[in-house]
Amino acid sequence: MSREAMEYDVVIVGAGPAGLSTAIKLKQIDPNISVCILEKGSEVGAHILSGNVFETKALDELLPKWQEEGAPVKTKVSKEKFLFLGKSKSFSWPTWLLPPVQKNHKNYIISLANLCRWLAEQAEKLGVEIFPGFPASEVLYNENGSIKGVATLDMGLDKNGHKKDTYQEGMELHAKVTVFAEGCRGHLGKEIIKKYNLDNGKNPQQYGIGFKEIWEVNEKQHEEGLVMHTTGWPLDNKTYGGSFVYHAEKKQIYIGYVIGLDYKNPYLSPFDEFQRFKTHKDIRKILEGGKRIAFGARALIEGGIQSLPKMYMPGGLLIGCDAGTLNMTKIKGSHTAMKSGIVAAETIVENIKNKTDLSIYEKKFRKCWAYKELYAVRNVKPSFSWGLILGIIFTGVDQILFRGKLPFTLKHKHADHKSLELANETKKIEYPKPDGKLTFDKTSSVYLTGTNHTENQPVHLKLKDPNLPINYTLKKYDEPAQRYCPVGVYEVQQEKFVINSQNCIHCKTCDIKEPSQNIIWVAPEGGGGPKYGNM
Amino acid sequence: MKILVAVKRVIDYNVQIRVKEDGSGVNKDNVKMSTNPPDDNAIEEAVRLKESGKAKEIIAVTIGEEKAQETVRKALAVGADRGIHVKSDNYIEPLGIAKVLKKIVEKEKPDLVFLGKQAIDDDCNQTGQMLAAMLDWPQGTFASKIEHKDKVIEVTREVDEGLETIQINLPAIITCDLRLNEPRFASLPNIMKAKKKPIEQLNAKDLGVDITNRIQQIKVEEPPKRKSGIKVANVAELISKLKNEAKVI
Numbered sequence: 001m002s003r004e005a006m007e008y009d010v011v012i013v014g015a016g017p018a019g020l021s022t023a024i025k026l027k028q029i030d031p032n033i034s035v036c037i038l039e040k041g042s043e044v045g046a047h048i049l050s051g052n053v054f055e056t057k058a059l060d061e062l063l064p065k066w067q068e069e070g071a072p073v074k075t076k077v078s079k080e081k082f083l084f085l086g087k088s089k090s091f092s093w094p095t096w097l098l099p100p101v102q103k104n105h106k107n108y109i110i111s112l113a114n115l116c117r118w119l120a121e122q123a124e125k126l127g128v129e130i131f132p133g134f135p136a137s138e139v140l141y142n143e144n145g146s147i148k149g150v151a152t153l154d155m156g157l158d159k160n161g162h163k164k165d166t167y168q169e170g171m172e173l174h175a176k177v178t179v180f181a182e183g184c185r186g187h188l189g190k191e192i193i194k195k196y197n198l199d200n201g202k203n204p205q206q207y208g209i210g211f212k213e214i215w216e217v218n219e220k221q222h223e224e225g226l227v228m229h230t231t232g233w234p235l236d237n238k239t240y241g242g243s244f245v246y247h248a249e250k251k252q253i254y255i256g257y258v259i260g261l262d263y264k265n266p267y268l269s270p271f272d273e274f275q276r277f278k279t280h281k282d283i284r285k286i287l288e289g290g291k292r293i294a295f296g297a298r299a300l301i302e303g304g305i306q307s308l309p310k311m312y313m314p315g316g317l318l319i320g321c322d323a324g325t326l327n328m329t330k331i332k333g334s335h336t337a338m339k340s341g342i343v344a345a346e347t348i349v350e351n352i353k354n355k356t357d358l359s360i361y362e363k364k365f366r367k368c369w370a371y372k373e374l375y376a377v378r379n380v381k382p383s384f385s386w387g388l389i390l391g392i393i394f395t396g397v398d399q400i401l402f403r404g405k406l407p408f409t410l411k412h413k414h415a416d417h418k419s420l421e422l423a424n425e426t427k428k429i430e431y432p433k434p435d436g437k438l439t440f441d442k443t444s445s446v447y448l449t450g451t452n453h454t455e456n457q458p459v460h461l462k463l464k465d466p467n468l469p470i471n472y473t474l475k476k477y478d479e480p481a482q483r484y485c486p487v488g489v490y491e492v493q494q495e496k497f498v499i500n501s502q503n504c505i506h507c508k509t510c511d512i513k514e515p516s517q518n519i520i521w522v523a524p525e526g527g528g529g530p531k532y533g534n535m
Numbered sequence: 536m537k538i539l540v541a542v543k544r545v546i547d548y549n550v551q552i553r554v555k556e557d558g559s560g561v562n563k564d565n566v567k568m569s570t571n572p573p574d575d576n577a578i579e580e581a582v583r584l585k586e587s588g589k590a591k592e593i594i595a596v597t598i599g600e601e602k603a604q605e606t607v608r609k610a611l612a613v614g615a616d617r618g619i620h621v622k623s624d625n626y627i628e629p630l631g632i633a634k635v636l637k638k639i640v641e642k643e644k645p646d647l648v649f650l651g652k653q654a655i656d657d658d659c660n661q662t663g664q665m666l667a668a669m670l671d672w673p674q675g676t677f678a679s680k681i682e683h684k685d686k687v688i689e690v691t692r693e694v695d696e697g698l699e700t701i702q703i704n705l706p707a708i709i710t711c712d713l714r715l716n717e718p719r720f721a722s723l724p725n726i727m728k729a730k731k732k733p734i735e736q737l738n739a740k741d742l743g744v745d746i747t748n749r750i751q752q753i754k755v756e757e758p759p760k761r762k763s764g765i766k767v768a769n770v771a772e773l774i775s776k777l778k779n780e781a782k783v784i
Contacts, residue, residue, distance in 0.1 A: 006723065042547070043567055114565055131723060155720045168720050216556075293553055450567065452549040526720075531549050531567040 003151065003172050008034045010348055011149055011175035013136040013188060015039035016048060017112065017334045018320025019181030020119040021062055021341030022348075027126035029349045035128045036173060038152065040135035040506075042527040044120040045113035047183075047506055049212055049298040049535040050334060051244050051256060053077060053227055054110045057369070058338035063122060072114040075249045077104045078225030083282065085233040090282045099399030101330050101377060104227050109246045109254070111534040112334055135523035139188050139195075140172060146314030149174040150188065155525055158456045177348045177358065178316045181341065184301040185508040187521055189322040198309035198318065204415035205324060206303040206381060207512045208241070211274040211486065212256035212535060214248075217290035222251050229331070230283075234276045237387045239263045243277055244331065245286060252293075253286060258331070260302065261416040261484075261513050262385070265426045269483035270509075271297070272431035275439040279432070287438060295440075295448040296535050297486035299508045302328045302381055305374045306412055311365060312358040317344045325370060329377035329399070339370035376404030382412055420515050423478040442488040446503050450531030451487070453502045453524050460524035461489065461501050461510065468518045469497035477515055484513045505530045536590045536683075536705075538581040539645035540615065541636060542574040542597050544606040545656040558754040570606050573651030575718040576711040580681065581649050582614035583716065589683050590647075592616050596639055598632055600624050604734060611729035612721035618732065619643075623739035623746070629657075631739075631746035633665035638742045640670060645706065647688070652677050652710040663710035673703035679714040 010026060012019040015037045023035045041047035054073060059066050066073065080103070082093040095103070120130055137153035149172060156167035180189045184207065193199050224247050231242040240260030248254050257274035278287060301324040308325070311318045319325070319340040326333030343364050350356040365371050379398050384391035398406055434441045453460070463469070473479050474492060481490035487505050491498040506529045511521040546552060546561070547569040553562040570578075584590040595610035596619040597603045607618035621635055640648060653660035667674035675681070675690030679698070682689040692699045693712045721729075739746055767773045777784045 004724065042569075045565070046567060111565075117565070129727070131726065134723060152723065164717075166717050166719050168722055171723050448551055450547070450549040450551060531547060533550075533565045533567070 003169055005172035005174055006036075008036045008173060008175045009352060010035045010177050010179060011173045012037045012179040012181055013150060014181040014183060014186065014322070015041075015044045015120055015130055015132070016116060016181060016183050016320065016337065017119070018322070018337040018341040019179065020116060020123055021058065021338040022179050022181065022319065022344045023123045023128040024062055024119065024126060025342045025345030026348060027123070027128060029345065031127060033349070033352065037123070037128060037130045038134045038136045038150065038173070039130060039132040040523055040526065041132055041529060042531060043132045044130060045117045046132070046531050047529055048113040048116050049210070049296040049532055050112035051212065051246060051254060051331065052110050052112045052334060053104050053244075053246060053332065054108045054112070054115070055106070055330075055332055055335040056108065058335045058342065062338065062342055069122075071118050073108045073110050075109040075225055077107050077109060077227050079223065079227070080104055081226070081228040083228065083230040085230050085280055085282070087233050088281065090230075090280070097400075099329070099395065100403070101327070101373075101399060109225065109227065109248045111248075113532050113535045115334075133527040135526055136173075136188060137170065137523045139191055140174070142315070144314070147178045147192070147316035149178055153523055153525060157458055159458055161458055164456070176315075176352055179344055179348075180316060180318045180322050181320050182322045184299045184321040184324075185511055185521075186322040187511075187523060189318055190511075192313060192316065192318065193309050196310070196313040198311075198313065199307070200310075202309055203303060203306040203412040205301065205307040206412050207261040207416050208258045208300050208302050209261055209270045209297060209484070209486065209507065209509050210256060210258040210300050211271065211297045212254060212295070213292050214294035214534065215253040215255060215287050215290045215292050216251055217253055217287060219251060221286050221288070221290065222253070223247050224249060231388065233280060234273050235259065237389060239268070240381075240384045240388075241273075243283075245283065253290070255283075255287070258300065260384075261299070261509065262414065262419045264419050264421045265429065266420045266423050266477040266480040267426060267429045267483065269429070269431060271442060271445075271486045275434060276431060278438050284438060292440065292448070294533060294535060295445040296530060296532055297505060297507045297509075299512055300333065301326050303412055304328060304378050304381060305371070306378060306382070306409060308374070310362065311340070312361045314358070317347065317358060317361055319344045325374065327373055327377055329380040329395070330373075336370040336373065339368060340365060343368055378404070379406060379408075379410045382410035385413070416512055417515050417517055420477055420480060422476055442486070446487040446505065449487075449505050451503060451505050451529060453504070453528035455502065457525045459499055459501045460522050461499050461504065462520040462522060464518050464520065468516060470495060473515060473518070481510055481514065481519070484509050536584070536647065537592045537594070537643065537645045538584065538590050538647045538649060539594050539596060539640060539643055540574070540577050540581050540610065540649045541662070542578065542595055542606050542610050543571040543651070543654050544568050544597065544599055544603040545571045545654055548572060548655055554755050554757045558756060560755050568602070568605075570609055571651050571654045571656075573653065573711050573713055576713060576715045577649035577651055578610045578613055578615060579716045579718040580711060582719075584683060585614065594619060594643055594645065596621065596636070598623055598627060598635055598739060607734055608729055609721065611732045611734075612726045613719055616732065618734035619737065620734050621737045621739050621742070626748070627739065627746050628748050628750055629659045629661035629665055631744070631748065632662050633669055634744040634746060635739055635742055636662070636666050637669045638744060640666070647706065648708045650708070650710045652712050663708050667708040670708070672706055672708055674708040674710070675701060675703050676710040677712045678709050679712045681709060681715070
């Protein structure tokens, strides 16, 4: 039986900065092109989480009048700090000694979720159709192997896959070009990278897990426009990561932590490292007496151009963090994601009008500033595999003296899921108990995300081998899913592996870090997952 | 038969509510908003009556700010035929809402008015009852099952003691319980069709009813934090604690 189908010129999967930029640019070039965006969040922005210090370069190109038209991009960066943290000490690095790419004086402190909501309004004004609450769950192929479109998920199935009274069959969306813009580790992106061998000859992709909390603090502790980054404690020299502390509008602090998912100790808990980080005296003094009002976590992509897959395939494009356009040295990906989306729109128009092959996308993207930017910072992340100190020294030479022009490219050697050492060869990490004021447990944190999935639906975290967690991963690695999942979805209870999928905040860390790649993240019923407000 | 369904835009039930620092209300900035859950049941029931051939037209009405239109749009996407949006940027108490709805009822002359039993934001549980009184219509509140029989309607009500079944004459007011049905999902084609269905816009001020609020809100506070529980070693300790610390026995 065939499903109902709708035809569009362009179907975009994901209403993030990349997908929305593609949609807006398409309509600006040719209002007659029909464009539809599928978004798995219950509304645009609900699944967006980012620092975020925003570079406006791509927005300036896309919507030059953004300021007059009321884009939520308002708080200019006024001051910068960079701290090396020791357990009880800190050392402030003079900002004039920072590599130029890490300077932020022209940038803005924003909520990316709110920017996406605004971009969605602009897109809708131009006639783009956006459908929140409809995850694309399946890639459709033509007989000749090209991409035909996507299908939305069936709704109203019970946990055994049987139809409930509310059952509604998924729909097919056919397009001349399908754009995958799901963000880091998109589950359809993963499928097409494999199907079309897009990562052939590339380094394994590198990821990180990022946390963010929003705090409301006293006026005295707040300095609107101040941007601070730290590295060092509580992570050891071998583990890649650092924090951000942004003083946003309305006496709010956006505080977060990013840890490279190539960490080695299976006992490391990224969530608890972030909580512990807040107890450092220099951080505590910013937050003390304040109130945590939001929490979230999301994997991010760090591989840069060495790991960037081919971004085109017959009938489709892979853009933004779904491909991996984030600039890790800048700790920014929104502007490059948007630019990749703008270039995608230009490519698609040529494809539809002149039948030009989509492969011109690669040439166009390589010529644009976003690629040049990524090229210049390509050696920074891999140099940190030598440890924090050597990484910093190398970065200084590479970025300040040579401005990214050293005549070689360092490689990423391993995929993140291969980096864990065996549990019996590593030291357990004891994390301090949360105090409920400055530090928190996972339960109260997931509560703040507004996460919910309809009960009685198929579990969206699939195990390739259901016995592997207990028979293998528990013995070898003491089942690290209990610790790398930021919200405690995975538990081992009396020799049983429990998946509390209703708590899943769609960060994708399990899909990336599971040592045997045994956990597969698929889209749950539409509208599920977190309901982020101003993330 | 013509059915009027009242829907309200409220903060989504999954969102953790945050009280404003000055105690003047709750924070609504960029918070996810949704249709009040029992209103979804109200729409669903109306649509089912239409599907069974008993109703001809469904009108969804909402009262609120500009964005409340989205709530009407959603009702249109699951099967309402047209919408009415009565604009008001300020909060209106149930009495004012009931007066506005009465005006709409007088204009549209429906045979049935469906409402949610209460809204999850103010938990008032008053509008349906007030509207029934003002119109002098029979009411079936907290409905968990309804059966339409020609000129009467049988309503099974969720009451404290169990279930109560009453029979009321039409026209009538029904307020819906969450147990009434399981609301359907809006499908993509229906969402698109809903974009083309008409929504009439009115202004609350222009309806000639007094919607002045009469209740003065003094303060909004967060409920006190629940203390974490403790484990006791034995029954004796439990009894001693209940007696001496909790002082409940």
